[in-house]
Amino acid sequence: EDQVTQSPEALRLQEGESSSLNCSYTVSGLRGLFWYRQDPGKGPEFLFTLYSAGEEKEKERLKATLTKKESFLHITAPKPEDSATYLCAVQATFSGSARQLTFGSGTQLTVLP
């Protein structure tokens, strides 16, 4: 069974204080690892997809990296508007067009001004 564990559950940062969120996963075969941002009461917003170990992707203050067992979401000089829950999900290598995601429980990030 595919499993995704995110840590920490919650993180409070001062504006400008860089940090990293962790996503550990076990999956029979990894098709892709996805990062989403979710604001309260809203749908998850797609951020990144990573496909193979060593891959990195960046978007503004966010940078996602992938190893064979975990992924990190690095947040550089965060701003209050980066406050949200960050979700990690894996998509296993299925045959055909089955594409479901298995999500972690998320890291709730609060950035204080």
Next chain:
Amino acid sequence: DSGVTQTPKHLITATGQRVTLRCSPRSGDLSVYWYQQSLDQGLQFLIQYYNGEERAKGNILERFSAQQFPDLHSELNLSSLELGDSALYFCASSAGHRTVGDEQYFGPGTRLTVT
């Protein structure tokens, strides 16, 4: 705006009742996914349809069913509702046929409250 639309935004109903949630995917996407998000369970995959056919099933209760219509919109039917069914229900869509770049884009969700 992801391009995925869901109706209604909010739904309040009583135990034992039946409701239908509706989802329209992004233009060009063939796959539709339904997820349930509750406080204690997080985001859980329910079911996937691809071009009208069921492709994958998760922890979906027998009281729940879904279908995807020829115009690719999808409906999730929840029957014999229980208090524990109260949750946010999200629809997502993706192209559905790519090996890479098949990201899922989520709608705004339907908040279901069962009283």
